[in-house]
Amino acid sequence: MKDPAAPSDPTVVSLVHLGCARNLIDSELILARMAEEGLLVSGDPADADAVVVNTCSFIGPARTESEETIRRYEEEKRRGALRHLVVAGCLVQRYKHRLERRFPLVDVFAEISDYRELARTLRDLTRGRRVRSYLASPGLREPERDAARMLATPGSYAYLRISHGCDHTCGFCAIPAIRGPHRSKRPEAVLEEARELIGAGVKELVLVAEDSTAWGRDLGSELPDLVEALAELEGDHQVRVMYAYPNNFPWRLAELLRDHPRVARYLDIPVQHAATPVLRAMRRAGSGDQVRRTLDRLRTEVPDLEIRTTLLVGYPGETAADAAELAPFVREYGLGRLGAFTFSREEDTPAWDLPDPVPEDVAVERYLEVVAARDEVLAAGQRALVGSEVEVLVDERAQHGGEPVAVGRTERDAPEVDPLAVLPGVDAPVGARVRARVVDVDDEMHLVCEPVAEPAAAPAAGEGAR
Ligand code: SF4
Structure with missing residues (x-):
């Protein structure tokens, strides 16, 4: 100090x-x-x-x-x-x-x-x-454009908030009480912020919200309109969608995920559980079947889509049979990119007063089963990439043992939550896109890659990111 x-x-x-x-x-x-x-x-x-x-x-x-x-x-x-x-x-x-x-x-x-x-x-x-x-807060934040920010991300990517709050009332979640009901930011506001970020050299816009698929419903529009407009902005950026809600999915987004070269073929869609009784108890819209139908349709409409999700284990009333649905669900849908949590009893949430708590040791045991399934799927998926060519967006220029190392991600991975792609011996600037071949997978499931051509600066405007 x-x-x-x-x-x-x-x-x-x-x-x-x-x-x-x-x-x-x-x-x-x-x-x-x-x-x-x-x-x-x-x-x-x-x-x-x-x-x-x-x-x-x-x-x-x-x-x-x-x-x-x-x-x-x-x-x-x-x-x-x-x-x-x-x-x-x-x-x-x-x-x-x-x-x-x-x-x-x-x-x-x-x-x-x-x-x-x-x-x-x-x-x-x-x-x-x-x-x-x-x-004290002067009131709920207006869904206007955010003021200028001092980016804390590496400069290759930046988060872009598209709305505030959430209209769902998931039993475990205090967010609606903290951040209020859903309010979409106007498209012009989001586009203006995006232009500034792209102008500052940002190569990946990571769209975030409490519920991103709700964007536009209060404006007579819907998320695909915004995603397309962002992808069409001048620049050589890519757009990634996080925090999609699985119900009332705006299906034109699937077309953009599949066809638009500037929309990452990746979707973060937190489903929370796969068993209908638990989803009902959680007050989630939809059933286990609906969750599966949404994922099936995504898999069909968008080949090679990388899906990230979140599962919450040990919710009050969750039976052994409910929990037993989770690991097979993770394997069936190839959910190697997965955030798993055990239930946490929170004040000011609907779940606070629920009877029938799952004992902590049981919840942890169920959680470990989910994590084991995830790790198995992730390891198989990463190893299957060995020998293939990928494009790595460089997030960090590092040194290891006196040698340069470029650290980044492929399109299949979101920043901070998913595995990395590491290029030993490569000195490339943050924001560069490097064509590389996957040669190995390390113990933490990061891809080890070697460039297939000289590392180059970011491609000229208009060149696809895929
Ligand atoms: S879990 Fe997500 S969708 Fe549910 S209330 Fe919280 S922020 Fe909204």
């Missing part, structure tokens, strides 16, 4: 980000607003006079991580290594003033907002002025 006695002007601030890609956009907004207020932003909290923790409170483990992080920086403050501590984001939005007593060394708590007020408050705080210790 920085020596607080050392003179420091301007004040150095750092942001500790927790949670999902959607929250990362909020972190990027906070970083940009802090820079606008003249604060010097550092990527290393150890350099900082002030730390902002942007929290997540989706489920128990995420909340625990947020709370532990706050305690860690409270400890830094206690021993004089940090001057100011600010806590923002979902945890504050959810628990509001209840956090103040639990974390007495936090200077300011800030609910979700456009974060201008947070940045001004932090600036005033660092100048020794009196500030309000609790910044």
